[in-house]
């Protein structure tokens with residue numbers, strides 16, 4: 291298993307980690323697919339367009355509007371007012387699986403892997419496992 295570190299700077303931040311995942315895996319990967327997993331409860335991972343960085347910004351804005359901060363949430367601890375962060379994370383999910391083709395990630399031309407921060411800024415980790 292490989293580990294990728296991500297340092298976020300904003301409360302909600304969608305970060306392209308495609309090149310970091312490739313670096314962690316090395317040149318040629320022997321296996322059927324790669325599991326990218328986020329072991330956090332207020333951050334997730336998804337695959338979407340990375341040719342235009344505005345898609346990531348639009349995703350950030352949309353998720354903040356789909357789940358609003360001002361809702362009457364029950365989850366609350368002093369210093370942990372992040373109920374909306376948990377719900378946004380639940381919508382995105384904690385993992386993606388990318389097939390391998392000839393030892394390389396079989397991502398589509400426009401696809402990238404995005405770490406989705408919903409309670410930043412923080413130092414986070416992403417686990418990358420080769421499935422054989």
Ligand code: ZN
Nearest residue numbers: 365370372373
């Ligand atoms: Zn919480």
